[in-house]
Amino acid sequence: MDNTPEVKPAPKLFPLIVERLRVEHYSQRTEASYIAWIKRYILFHDKRHPRDMGAMEVAAFLSYLATDKQVAASTQSQAKSALLFLYDEVLGQTLPTLENVTKVAAKKQLPVVLSTQEVQAILSRLDGNMWLLVSLLYGSGLRVMECLRLRITDIDFAKLEIFVRDAQGHKNRITLLPASLVNPLKAHLQSIEALHIADLAKGFGEVWMPASLAKKYPNAGKDWVWQYVFPSSRLSVEQQSGVVYRHHADEKPIQRAVKKAAAHAGIKKEVSPNTLRHSFATHLLEGGYDIRTVQALLGHADVSTTMIYTHVINKGGRAVSSPLDVT
Structure with missing residues (x-):
């Protein structure tokens, strides 16, 4: 043997x-x-x-x-x-200091910021779910993927708050929900709930859950509160498990819609969905809000990151008078 x-x-x-x-x-x-x-x-x-x-x-x-x-x-x-x-x-191998690496020098660029009139011009050229989503980018200071990953449970209408889950750097934060978006958002969620009920009736209705939550709440994937606020228009099959999910919507149509709306509005700036987040921060600072408050709403780990928006405010004469105009 x-x-x-x-x-x-x-x-x-x-x-x-x-x-x-x-x-x-x-x-x-x-x-x-x-x-x-x-x-x-x-x-x-x-x-x-x-x-x-x-x-x-x-x-x-x-x-x-x-x-x-x-x-x-x-x-x-x-x-x-x-x-x-x-x-x-x-692999459990701690690498020693990486020496002799040719590093790419980061280009320091000021963020593109829109005026309030330019923001409204873009929003006026959008409608339906796209208008609602882009309004949240500006009104709540969300990144595109943060907005797309929002779940029903993350919206607190009573407190006018949005819970941003697993944001950049794997941190959670709370930002504001504009009061003007409460009714449009509630109406949107009614239609999404109808879609979810129809999915359940067909034997589907499950949404992807993070591993920690899936373990803690095994059946939560089909609960209404865990569904995405902006779901995909179609179902998809996860290759590894074979489970049919309705994921969140894709970000590419949002990028195209914002660029198209900006072009139609005659805005001569390089506009992307993130431009609305930059504008949110800049307009709050212009309105006199404390930079630490803005830092918390944006989810910046260091206030120095938020400080870049103060440079945008000063640029162009909004906070500084030209000596030609003083004399």
């Missing part, structure tokens, strides 16, 4: 990465991004296993992105975060 202990094959890498990402409550968007960067890293080094590589190979890949691919600083930073996660959280 052979008493040689059975040697189990090492678990495959990518299922381990996905499992760890979900344990740490990373978003699906971040999960897809990290997986893509790790695959590019492995292919760059001729399909060598990451455990057989280390700081030198990571530095070489990041430098390649900077010199050969000429990526933006934020792109290189994202790739670095993905690889550090791979080594620290999945």
Whole structure:
């Protein structure tokens, strides 16, 4: 009888990465991004296993992105975060300081900000759900994906608050709900509830839940309160589990709609959905609100990030008089 202990094959890498990402409550968007960067890293080094590589190979890949691919600083930073996660959280290997990395210099640019008249001009050229969504971007200072990931339970009509779940940096925050959007939002939710009831009647009606919440509330995926405020128009099947979900809407139509509305309004600025968030912050500061309050509403970890909007206020003479006009 052979008493040689059975040697189990090492678990495959990518299922381990996905499992760890979900344990740490990373978003699906971040999960897809990290997986893509790790695959590019492995292919760059001729399909060598990451455990057989280390700081030198990571530095070489990041430098390649900077010199050969000429990526933006934020792109290189994202790739670095993905690889550090791979080594620290999945492989259990703490990399030494990454030296000799060619870093992309971040371009310091002031955010594009619209006037209140320009914001209204854009909103007047939108209607329906698109008008409501873009109004929330400006009225609540939300990022596009924060708005799309809102769930019914995140809206507090009594307190006029919005709970922003797992925002940038995996932090939660509370921002304001404009009183003028209460009735339009309630009307919108009535139609969404009807769609959810129809999904349930067909045997569907489930929404994706973060791993921690899914474990705590196993059947919550079909509850009304956990449905997305802005759901997708169609159902989709998750490849790994085969579960049919109704995810949130896609951000690309929003980007196109905002750009188109700005062009039709004759606005000669590079306008994106995030421009409305920048305008929210700037207009609050112009209105005399404390910068710490604005920082909290935006979810900035450091007030220095919020300070950039004070430069936008001063630019163009809104807070500073030209000496030509004084004399």
